[in-house]
Amino acid sequence: MRWGVITFPGSCDEQDVYDSLKREMGQKVKLLWHKDELTGHFDCLILPGGFSYGDYLRCGVMARFSPIMRGVVKFAQNGGLVLGICNGFQILCESGLLPGALVRNAGLQFVCRQVFLRVEESDTPFTRETKKGQLLKLPVKHGEGCYYADPSTLEQLRKNRQIILRYADAKGKPSPAANPNGSLDNIAGICNETRNVFGMMPHPEDACSQFLGSEDGLKIFSSIVASRNDRETRHA
Amino acid sequence: MRDEKTTQFAQPTLTTALVASHGLTPEEYQKILKILGREPTYTELGVFSVMWSEHCSYKSSRHYLKLLPTEGPRVLQGPGENAGVVDIGDGLAVAFKMESHNHPSFIEPYQGAATGVGGILRDIFTMGARPIASLNSLRFGSIDHPRTPYLLSGVVAGIGGYGNCVGVPTVGGEVYFDECYNGNILVNAFTLGIMKKKRIFTGIAKGVGNPVIYVGSKTGRDGIHGATMASESFSEEKEQRRPTVQVGDPFTEKLLLEACLELMEKDCIVGIQDMGAAGLTSSSSEMAGRGGSGIELDLSRVPLRESGMTPYEILLSESQERMLLVARKGTEDEVKRIFDKWDLDAVVIGQVTEDRQFRAHFNGAEVVRVPITALTKEAPVYQRPAARPSNIDELQQLDLSAVQEPEDLAATLKLLLGSPNIALKEWVYRQYDHFVRSNTVIAPGADAAVIRVKGTQKGLALTVDGNSRYCFLDPYVGGVLTVAEAARNLACVGARPLGITDCLNFGSPENPEVMWQFAEVIRGMRDACMALKVPVVSGNVSFYNETDSKSIYPTPTVGMVGLLAKLKRVVTPWFKFPGNIVVLLGRTREELGGSEYLKLIHGLVKGTPPWIDLKLEQAVQNCCLEAIDRGILRSAHDISDGGLAVSLAECCIGGPDRPLGVRIETHEMIRGDALLFSESPSRIVVSLEEKNLARLQELAAELRVPMHVIGTVGGARFVIQPLLQLPVEELRSIWAHGLTARLK
Numbered sequence: 009m010r011w012g013v014i015t016f017p018g019s020c021d022e023q024d025v026y027d028s029l030k031r032e033m034g035q036k037v038k039l040l041w042h043k044d045e046l047t048g049h050f051d052c053l054i055l056p057g058g059f060s061y062g063d064y065l066r067c068g069v070m071a072r073f074s075p076i077m078r079g080v081v082k083f084a085q086n087g088g089l090v091l092g093i094c095n096g097f098q099i100l101c102e103s104g105l106l107p108g109a110l111v112r113n114a115g116l117q118f119v120c121r122q123v124f125l126r127v128e129e130s131d132t133p134f135t136r137e138t139k140k141g142q143l144l145k146l147p148v149k150h151g152e153g154c155y156y157a158d159p160s161t162l163e164q165l166r167k168n169r170q171i172i173l174r175y176a177d178a179k180g181k182p183s184p185a186a187n188p189n190g191s192l193d194n195i196a197g198i199c200n201e202t203r204n205v206f207g208m209m210p211h212p213e214d215a216c217s218q219f220l221g222s223e224d225g226l227k228i229f230s231s232i233v234a235s236r237n238d239r240e241t242r243h244a
Numbered sequence: 245m246r247d248e249k250t251t252q253f254a255q256p257t258l259t260t261a262l263v264a265s266h267g268l269t270p271e272e273y274q275k276i277l278k279i280l281g282r283e284p285t286y287t288e289l290g291v292f293s294v295m296w297s298e299h300c301s302y303k304s305s306r307h308y309l310k311l312l313p314t315e316g317p318r319v320l321q322g323p324g325e326n327a328g329v330v331d332i333g334d335g336l337a338v339a340f341k342m343e344s345h346n347h348p349s350f351i352e353p354y355q356g357a358a359t360g361v362g363g364i365l366r367d368i369f370t371m372g373a374r375p376i377a378s379l380n381s382l383r384f385g386s387i388d389h390p391r392t393p394y395l396l397s398g399v400v401a402g403i404g405g406y407g408n409c410v411g412v413p414t415v416g417g418e419v420y421f422d423e424c425y426n427g428n429i430l431v432n433a434f435t436l437g438i439m440k441k442k443r444i445f446t447g448i449a450k451g452v453g454n455p456v457i458y459v460g461s462k463t464g465r466d467g468i469h470g471a472t473m474a475s476e477s478f479s480e481e482k483e484q485r486r487p488t489v490q491v492g493d494p495f496t497e498k499l500l501l502e503a504c505l506e507l508m509e510k511d512c513i514v515g516i517q518d519m520g521a522a523g524l525t526s527s528s529s530e531m532a533g534r535g536g537s538g539i540e541l542d543l544s545r546v547p548l549r550e551s552g553m554t555p556y557e558i559l560l561s562e563s564q565e566r567m568l569l570v571a572r573k574g575t576e577d578e579v580k581r582i583f584d585k586w587d588l589d590a591v592v593i594g595q596v597t598e599d600r601q602f603r604a605h606f607n608g609a610e611v612v613r614v615p616i617t618a619l620t621k622e623a624p625v626y627q628r629p630a631a632r633p634s635n636i637d638e639l640q641q642l643d644l645s646a647v648q649e650p651e652d653l654a655a656t657l658k659l660l661l662g663s664p665n666i667a668l669k670e671w672v673y674r675q676y677d678h679f680v681r682s683n684t685v686i687a688p689g690a691d692a693a694v695i696r697v698k699g700t701q702k703g704l705a706l707t708v709d710g711n712s713r714y715c716f717l718d719p720y721v722g723g724v725l726t727v728a729e730a731a732r733n734l735a736c737v738g739a740r741p742l743g744i745t746d747c748l749n750f751g752s753p754e755n756p757e758v759m760w761q762f763a764e765v766i767r768g769m770r771d772a773c774m775a776l777k778v779p780v781v782s783g784n785v786s787f788y789n790e791t792d793s794k795s796i797y798p799t800p801t802v803g804m805v806g807l808l809a810k811l812k813r814v815v816t817p818w819f820k821f822p823g824n825i826v827v828l829l830g831r832t833r834e835e836l837g838g839s840e841y842l843k844l845i846h847g848l849v850k851g852t853p854p855w856i857d858l859k860l861e862q863a864v865q866n867c868c869l870e871a872i873d874r875g876i877l878r879s880a881h882d883i884s885d886g887g888l889a890v891s892l893a894e895c896c897i898g899g900p901d902r903p904l905g906v907r908i909e910t911h912e913m914i915r916g917d918a919l920l921f922s923e924s925p926s927r928i929v930v931s932l933e934e935k936n937l938a939r940l941q942e943l944a945a946e947l948r949v950p951m952h953v954i955g956t957v958g959g960a961r962f963v964i965q966p967l968l969q970l971p972v973e974e975l976r977s978i979w980a981h982g983l984t985a986r987l988k
Contacts, residue, residue, distance in 0.1 A: 017495075017498075017499055017586065017587065018409070018495050018498055018499075019411075020409075020410075020411025020498075020680050021411070021680060023681070024680065024681060024682040027682065027698060028682065031698070031699075043585075057680075058411060059408070059409040059411075059494070059495065059498070061495065062409060062493070062494065062495025062496075062498075063409070064495065117401070117674075117675050118401075118404050118405075118408060118674075118675045118676075118677070119674055119675070120673075120674050120675070120676060120677050120678055120679065121674050122900070147679045149408070149677040149678075149679055149680065151408075211679065213682055214679040214680070214682045214684075216682070217682075217696075219685045219696050219811065220679075220682060220683075220684065220685065221685075221900075
């Protein structure tokens with residue numbers, strides 16, 4: 009399958025995503041430049057982490073105006089798979105592809121540490137190789153990762169089962185102590201209503217090798233591969 | 245040049261007072277008159293002032309720095325460039341350097357620390373290396389000093405704010421608190437980058453007619469005379485110098501980094517250098533100096549952030565995120581195309597000449613014409629008077645019989661573990677991204693950080709170390725111990741040293757006692773480097789770390805980089821499995837002089853630091869390395885601050901998983917507090933499966949390393965028979981909250 013990873017000015021993790029997909033999984037990956045129009049065929053687009061435009065304004069608000077984003081929105085509207093990680097999640101929220109917003113961490117400090125995530129839904133293209141209730145160990149590293157949405161949006165998210173990952177403790181309980189940034193309802197990752205756009209604050213690309221302390225990030229990427237293969241089969 | 249009057253900017257008349265305010269002595273001014281054969285212009289006075297400042301010229305230290313060993317089979321670039329470069333095999337090399345940003349960080353902690361990180365990152369990517377790991381060594385005043393929490397929070401946020409945004413992980417470091425830094429904190433920033441061995445760039449200007457291109461941020465009035473400030477002592481009123489602190493823009497740095505690395509893939513660059521201290525002046529004259537060329541600049545073409553700037557200000561500005569490069573003639577458009585892509589300025593502002601002069605024009609008039617060598621090679625060098633401090637004999641006197649051994653050694657251990665110097669530093673490093681670039685194998689909190697080298701089986705280990713109390717009590721021994729501890733930290737993760745970078749932080753070189761400390765520290769570092777066969781490949785000297793005539797302790801900090809040939813063999817400090825045997829490599833002696841215990845519990849900074857036998861040190865390190873290579877060890881941890889007891893406690897509670905207990909039996913015939921808290925060097929605590937014990941014994945015997953089986957891992961208690969026992973969870977809690985409890 010073909011992956012596109014978008015580089016915005018200030019992106020930091022595009023190479024990490026590229027290396028994880030290419031070196032660890034042998035996937036076909038292309039780095040895309042934000043000033044270009046989106047051309048060519050892709051099965052999944054990734055908006056990586058980093059500090060697009062330095063995050064000097066609200067995180068992600070400048071990147072949504074990059075020329076390539078027109079194509080990304082269209083790609084998503086046509087059912088294409090889009091994954092936003094960290095700053096990518098923020099860009100997806102700013103672009104209106106995902107509901108809610110990511111605001112300053114409750115502790116007011118940047119936070120970098122390993123966290124546990126409980127998989128809340130495994131019937132998405134991004135989590136289908138996991139089981140509901142399973143724990144994933146991935147790092148977070150952000151200053152503005154506190155998920156916020158108004159009560160009615162939050163209700164919609166719950167009703168439509170769009171909350172995909174929640175911060176949990178080692179026993180799988182989504183406790184306040186396990187929440188690194190004060191996110192509402194311990195939310196770490198959500199998808200859109202049609203379940204083809206997924207945003208998450210933790211970094212799967214930093215957890216794809218035994219040397220890095222966790223290989224759980226591979227489960228997110230291999231889920232995407234599996235769902236794409238499935239689609240191929242169905243279309244055949 | 246004499247027609248400066250016709251140009252549109254103010255030119256103060258040169259007076260003795262003006263010369264003095266530029267930090268130049270009357271003798272230095274006479275030397276300038278002799279070199280030029282005339283009075284300098286105001287702009288030239290500024291140029292000499294920064295280039296001859298201690299910060300840029302190393303005029304007091306150069307004589308001693310020559311003593312350090314700088315060569316080795318793997319060294320591709322030693323001191324004198326923007327960073328040192330060492331061969332790591334597989335066609336790859338690493339560039340690394342450490343630099344101080346002490347004074348700016350004390351005046352404005354967030355921006356001071358942030359721009360310190362920015363500067364060191366540029367030193368690395370200017371060599372053609374992509375920065376992949378940073379560390380830092382931080383020293384603050386007493387934790388109870390009213391300014392300390394503010395300075396600590398600001399510095400940590402600044403380091404994180406800059407490094408995180410540029411996408412370079414901060415993988416390790418050290419944080420210490422001591423009253424001697426109350427009025428002068430230390431912020432030393434280290435960065436390592438990786439590059440293809442065949443593609444090393446240097447700061448050189450050559451090829452007559454080649455264009456000199458300015459890239460990056462525009463020039464403003466910030467940081468003018470920053471280099472001069474770094475070459476003076478502090479006093480209360482110097483805090484008024486706030487405008488000389490630069491402001492960082494990590495986003496522009498990130499663009500500059502990517503643009504430069506992209507350009508380096510093309511065949512355009514002759515030489516490239518960061519505009520760091522003394523900005524455009526030092527970068528252009530140093531590049532010309534290395535190339536044996538001249539350089540001609542048209543200052544009217546420099547992109548400016550504000551209007552009305554004078555040539556003096558343009559030449560001396562220390563605005564951040566700027567680089568100067570010399571390109572091959574004819575490649576100007578290619579250079580511009582790449583910088584356009586990244587939305588950055590790239591402007592031809594001059595050319596390389598053959599006259600070996602540094603010349604600058606402004607609005608058509610020549611404002612500077614100085615021989616390049618006058619600014620580089622011919623800058624003053626001093627062999628300043630050195631004198632052994634009058635109080636050192638008294639300081640070294642320590643009568644242990646007058647030091648009462650605590651009755652409750654368990655309580656003493658708790659005090660040590662909860663003290664800010666030993667307690668967990670997670671509050672600090674969780675504000676740094678230590679995962680980005682997805683290479684981090686051992687994150688902050690271990691003896692050394694370890695990163696993988698993608699595409700190879702190798703790993704790199706990195707550490708920064710310093711112990712200024714030792715250096716204060718005996719600078720020679722302190723210098724030796726600093727280098728030895730850094731190498732030992734690398735040995736504990738299984739890495740063999742490749743090279744050193746250092747930051748030498750001292751008081752005023754004009755004080756003979758400080759100069760003596762400096763000379764002794766260098767002598768100690770040299771002896772340790774020679775014995776352990778580690779070359780010094782880069783570094784920086786920071787003098788004038790004093791406030792109102794009170795010097796800091798002499799503080800050399802050493803950044804050491806090591807190579808793990810087989811990353812899969814890497815070992816961490818923490819106990820892994822109940823039932824594993826605990827072994828002490830090396831020997832504990834009754835050495836409490838200069839220890840953390842003596843300072844914290846008895847309020848004494850006295851005695852001589854522990855003695856070190858470099859042959860034994862090397863044998864202990866080799867034993868640990870060999871055992872790791874053979875896959876015998878489950879953990880290895882250096883013994884340093886707080887001694888054996890603290891080190892063992894860290895093995896139990898420092899890991900990412902649940903704490904493990906240990907049961908230790910000791911039979912040493914020394915007093916209990918010395919057994920627990922003595923800081924004798926050349927010791928490593930290791931754990932291993934019992935079945936491997938004979939193999940370790942054989943190895944230790946072969947290498948003549950003293951080794952003792954001292955206990956077994958397991959249980960929920962921390963027991964050192966017959967001296968103390970405690971629940972391991974309690975130790976963890978005290979250690980984990982020690983720092984945060986004091987910051988409230």
